[in-house]
Amino acid sequence: MKVKVMKFGGTSVASSEARAECGKRVISAKEQGYRPVAVVSAIGRKGAPYATDSLIKLLTDIDATVDPDARELDLMIACGEILSASIFAHTLKTMGHSSMSFRGGQAGIRTDGVYGNARIKDIDPRAVLKALNANCIPVICGFQGTYQTPDKLPGAELTTLGRGGSDTTAAAIGAALKPYADEVIVEIFTDVDGVKTADPDCVKNAPTLRKVTYDEVAEIAHLGAKVVHPRAAEIAMQFDIPLWVKNTFSDDVGTEIVPVERFPGRRVTGVTHTGKLVYLQFDLTSAPEADRAFLESTLFGLMAQNSLNLYMLILSPSGTGFAVPRAQFPIVMGILNGLVIPTGSGTLYLLQVGNEASREVETQAALMRPLGMTRRITAELTEGCSMVSLVGHEYMQQPGVYLDVLEALYKAQIPVLQTCDSEYSLSCLVPESEANRAVRELHDRFDLAKTV
Amino acid sequence: MDQHTKFEKPRGVSAISIRHGYAQAHLSGWGKDRAAKRLETVRAITDAKISVDFVKLTPSGMSFLVPDAQSEALQGVLDRLGDHFSIRRPCSMVIAHAVNIRDEEGLVARIMKAAIDGGFLVQHISDMHDRALLVVDTAEAEQLAAHIEAELREATHES
Numbered sequence: 001m002k003v004k005v006m007k008f009g010g011t012s013v014a015s016s017e018a019r020a021e022c023g024k025r026v027i028s029a030k031e032q033g034y035r036p037v038a039v040v041s042a043i044g045r046k047g048a049p050y051a052t053d054s055l056i057k058l059l060t061d062i063d064a065t066v067d068p069d070a071r072e073l074d075l076m077i078a079c080g081e082i083l084s085a086s087i088f089a090h091t092l093k094t095m096g097h098s099s100m101s102f103r104g105g106q107a108g109i110r111t112d113g114v115y116g117n118a119r120i121k122d123i124d125p126r127a128v129l130k131a132l133n134a135n136c137i138p139v140i141c142g143f144q145g146t147y148q149t150p151d152k153l154p155g156a157e158l159t160t161l162g163r164g165g166s167d168t169t170a171a172a173i174g175a176a177l178k179p180y181a182d183e184v185i186v187e188i189f190t191d192v193d194g195v196k197t198a199d200p201d202c203v204k205n206a207p208t209l210r211k212v213t214y215d216e217v218a219e220i221a222h223l224g225a226k227v228v229h230p231r232a233a234e235i236a237m238q239f240d241i242p243l244w245v246k247n248t249f250s251d252d253v254g255t256e257i258v259p260v261e262r263f264p265g266r267r268v269t270g271v272t273h274t275g276k277l278v279y280l281q282f283d284l285t286s287a288p289e290a291d292r293a294f295l296e297s298t299l300f301g302l303m304a305q306n307s308l309n310l311y312m313l314i315l316s317p318s319g320t321g322f323a324v325p326r327a328q329f330p331i332v333m334g335i336l337n338g339l340v341i342p343t344g345s346g347t348l349y350l351l352q353v354g355n356e357a358s359r360e361v362e363t364q365a366a367l368m369r370p371l372g373m374t375r376r377i378t379a380e381l382t383e384g385c386s387m388v389s390l391v392g393h394e395y396m397q398q399p400g401v402y403l404d405v406l407e408a409l410y411k412a413q414i415p416v417l418q419t420c421d422s423e424y425s426l427s428c429l430v431p432e433s434e435a436n437r438a439v440r441e442l443h444d445r446f447d448l449a450k451t452v
Numbered sequence: 453m454d455q456h457t458k459f460e461k462p463r464g465v466s467a468i469s470i471r472h473g474y475a476q477a478h479l480s481g482w483g484k485d486r487a488a489k490r491l492e493t494v495r496a497i498t499d500a501k502i503s504v505d506f507v508k509l510t511p512s513g514m515s516f517l518v519p520d521a522q523s524e525a526l527q528g529v530l531d532r533l534g535d536h537f538s539i540r541r542p543c544s545m546v547i548a549h550a551v552n553i554r555d556e557e558g559l560v561a562r563i564m565k566a567a568i569d570g571g572f573l574v575q576h577i578s579d580m581h582d583r584a585l586l587v588v589d590t591a592e593a594e595q596l597a598a599h600i601e602a603e604l605r606e607a608t609h610e611s
Contacts, residue, residue: 112463117555120459162555172459222552222581230581234551235459281511293568300565307557313564313584315577316510317478380511402507403491403498410491419507422580 001132003181004034007142007170010051011191012248013084014044019091021248022189026137027097035132037177038139039170040088042080052077070115074160081141089139099137102127105146105156107138107173113147117162120145123176140173142166164229171232175239184241188228189248194255195220195227197270197448202436205449208252209269213260216269216393219424223389224274233257265393266451271442272389273435277311278329279382279417280353281321286375291343295377296320298341306331311387312418312429323385323418323429336379338364348374354381382417386435389427390442401426408445414438463556465604467549468597475523475541476575476587479530480513490514493533500529506578506585515576517543517587540575544593548584548600560584566603572596
């Protein structure tokens, strides 16, 4: 049995015409001798009636001041994929092919119990195999699974897989079917021709890469390329499954993702950008050496305690710093601005976020004045930042790459607030308003328009 | 046939590794036009064929790592530039590996806190999507790795 798992994203299933196009691709795979398995996302993108954000709004509209529980959110947003799968299965039936839709749990996908960001633990593919053996096309809801609670209550809990969940579903289903098939291919259908050297909204002439390694695609996906999720690439790599990214609406051959043994990778793969971040730099020069470690530990401890995600860390003799997602910034502000940190030395430190003291900070300062031994720590605040990354293949270790990046951005008068790098990438934190221009500058500097 | 297949990597820190053989440079005292000064410095280092890693920008300069074998050459370059600098060597990098570490709520901060609370003098830190890096004197590296492993294992058991 040859199996082709075909994942269709939100735009690919957004209208009856688009779904018919997807249906033709599924039927074509069947005619070529494959047993197709479809995995679908929720219908449409942001704002569409059954898209994830619209479903969440049904809950938040009840009372905007009360956050819905993660469990309820999962149950609600999973409806988007359930609708989509049922509609697509019926579409296939109207096109003359037997089809059955499956919720994630019905397809045997078992996850851990983290609502909203669950990870797949195992898959029991018997129901999917039964459908395939009956010459029926399974249509599986992407992005979801079930969690069996320790007390084994009936029905299990519905969980969602977080960002890129439908890609992850497709790769995992491919891996689960591999022991029963002679060949398994996973195809991710989207609205662009494949993996590109940059976001085409940003760089119009960004070429499509015909072949990339799993490592390359995982790196660019982690750093912002939205075309395939890194978890999917990692599963495909682990189980050695051929992975393709294709355009639902064009006949372009797409991008093949292969192991490094089949393709050596290229000097620079692409330029990505991601994130709406806020950057904070804490000036600890007012603190004597004896208090420094305690202050740093307190800052990181508070971030850990409040489950905040940190990026672009720095620790230097003058202080420490990090970026946080903009969505988490109000929490950071609430914790840190006006925070009083007493130390063993008897000094009280008052934390001020931003160059101008808020009323809270001034009130605290006035209350602390009679106590003496108070010092103020200011965190320089840069709101509206993005991370722009150059992704390559060990080339990043060569002397001169960092210079080329800095020089290109300096000449374009784009400020670089912070950097971080690995064997495969070099990321710069830049003002969000300059992120697209930074991507274009680096794309030009490294001549990526000529990449194939 | 076993019909269950193990899939994604588990959450949290999956491994801790150590890389030896680095020197850490810290440059400071730069004035207002830091971007130009940064470029001039990086150009001089590049011209000397020295590979810089894990560059961090500070409010008055920058910090980075070079292979320890190139620390003398770096010293020569920085002497010529006339900057205020220090080079600390030998240094080692302790790397905590965790898939999607930046999406694992609070994990990066937990690693940093564990290192600082352990009494280690962390010279330099960095992060990528799958790892957090801490640079310490080579003599402390093994201890730091063991400490992070123990602390995070305990934290995982607690949660």
